[in-house]
Ligand SMILES: Cc1cc2nc3c(=O)[nH]c(=O)nc-3n(C[C@H](O)[C@H](O)[C@H](O)COP(=O)(O)OP(=O)(O)OC[C@H]3O[C@@H](n4cnc5c(N)ncnc54)[C@H](O)[C@@H]3O)c2cc1C
């Protein structure tokens with residue numbers, strides 16, 4: 219019996235999200251009186267693997283192979299299922315990000331394991347195995363019982379946090395059996411955004427809506443994002459209009475994020491928008507309409523003109539940074 | 542496709558929080574499935590007859606039929622309803638796989654999640670039950686000279702993939718810009734299109750939602766004057782401790 223956590227890497231590196239997953243896995247392993255094994259697929263060096271020890275991962279299984287540089291759903295799901303069998307894992311943990319959403323359901327079928335997807339915390343009961351998650355696009359919580367002996371969880375980002383618990387990580391190579399049938403999709407081209415804080419990773423997000431009035435008014439939003447080390451985002455009409463790239467659109471049909479701080483400038487706060495941002499720890503709204511629904515979701519608000527508030531805000535943050 | 546409560550529905554629970562209260566709920570096609578259907582119809586039109594038909598399939602009880610008819614009105618050629626309550630994603634995927642495994646579909650489009658229980662599971666499970674590849678988070682799906690190419694969103698970028706048929710395409714934003722809506726003519730024609738009801742296959746569910754809760758009420762928003770932005774920064778720094 220043990221807990222397996224799939225630790226995805228980005229160009230050989232882990233992210234804060236990886237350490238959150240490891241911390242979460244460790245907490246569950248404690249509840250079950252067992253240990254955590256991490257599974258890494260692709261080229262990750264031993265120092266990076268050992269960094270998982272700080273968050274309670276006692277063993278890292280390393281799988282490498284020239285065809286495993288990019289995500290191939292079939293092959294990766296097969297590797298993870300074999301590793302889970304090899305380690306006799308009864309809890310398998312993924313991030314609820316694009317790769318977790320791709321892989322968890324496939325591993326589920328291979329192992330007949332029920333999935334709690336987008337879970338927001340540790341089990342409230344081990345028997346029956348019950349986990350909390352948000353449903354109805356963030357409008358309510360559900361308690362999900364997983365009835366199968368092997369359980370799969372995908373953790374909603376930023377819902378557990380990072381907690382240290384230092385152990386020594388031993389590294390083992392693992393060689394799964396893969397066949398040609400596992401590689402029926404092929405990545406032909408990759409284009410990456412570099413040198414920018416990614417929206418999903420950002421602790422602070424500066425977002426603008428239709429109230430910003432046009433692409434030419436985004437300068438101050440970007441300036442504030444730079445100043446705070448954050449990322450920029452927008453509402454759907456803004457990306458539909460082409461004022462901002464589609465990757466920045468948050469909401470039910472865009473990205474679902476949970477930063478520590480979310481600024482909404484000129485965003486009305488439609489329910490579909492809130493579905494993507496309501497898990498933020500702190501929401502600040504600037505809107506000229508006192509009745510805008512965004513103020514019901516916000517923690518701090520200014521009723522006013524975003525174009526006037528932004529330069530003042532930038533000045534005040536600069537003063538704070540200088541102190 | 543799944544049928545879900547309209548996105549603006551006020552969510553209430555019945556039976557001491559053990560069930561979703563469906564009184565007065567307006568049902569719609571899951572928004573991703575509306576986009577998937579739109580793209581499927583475009584591909585059929587672009588294909589010069591190479592794509593013969595677009596079928597929608599839904600696992601659900603009789604109440605879901607008006608929503609399924611809407612998909613026919615938008616332009617699907619036929620519909621299948623598997624007559625059972627969708628117990629969980631594993632159960633649903635097994636029902637769909639059981640129904641279509643011998644029907645020779647080349648592309649099965651699914652949404653990335655249903656806006657009711659937000660599983661993000663059925664597509665990947667279905668591919669696995671059918672034993673065919675899947676690509677997830679697809680933001681573009683094109684067919685040229687019989688070759689299928691898709692764009693997949695990744696953290697901080699985009700990939701272009703080629704895929705062998707048959708496969709399951711798990712769809713998100715981007716595949717089509719606006720969902721199609723039914724035309725008057727579409728609504729008339731939908732009445733005559735086949736909506737086949739099939740009996741469910743034997744299948745288990747592996748999970749069960751035993752109870753629900755509303756989110757805890759949020760504290761009132763603290764207001765700051767427009768000409769006192771410095772106070773906001775102070776609050777964010779010393780009270781909320783987020784900057
Ligand atoms: C199925 C479906 C899915 C959807 N998914 C999403 C989604 O994922 N994400 C999303 O964002 N939307 C989504 N929408 C759209 C959503 O319903 C809203 O239409 C949208 O969020 C509104 O965007 P907005 O707040 O930027 O614009 P508006 O609603 O036009 O609001 C603009 C706001 O700016 C304020 N304002 C104007 N000028 C100023 C100024 N100078 N200073 C300060 N404030 C000002 C106004 O008071 C107003 O509140 C979806 C809709 C549907 C039907």
Ligand SMILES: Nc1ncnc2c1ncn2[C@@H]1O[C@H](COP(=O)(O)O)[C@@H](O)[C@H]1O
Nearest residue numbers: 542543600651652654655660661662663
């Ligand atoms: N009851 C259902 N019948 C048919 N398809 C479904 C059903 N539930 C979910 N799906 C499909 O699976 C996708 C993802 O749903 P889910 O895994 O429930 O989040 C949806 O967008 C649909 O394409």
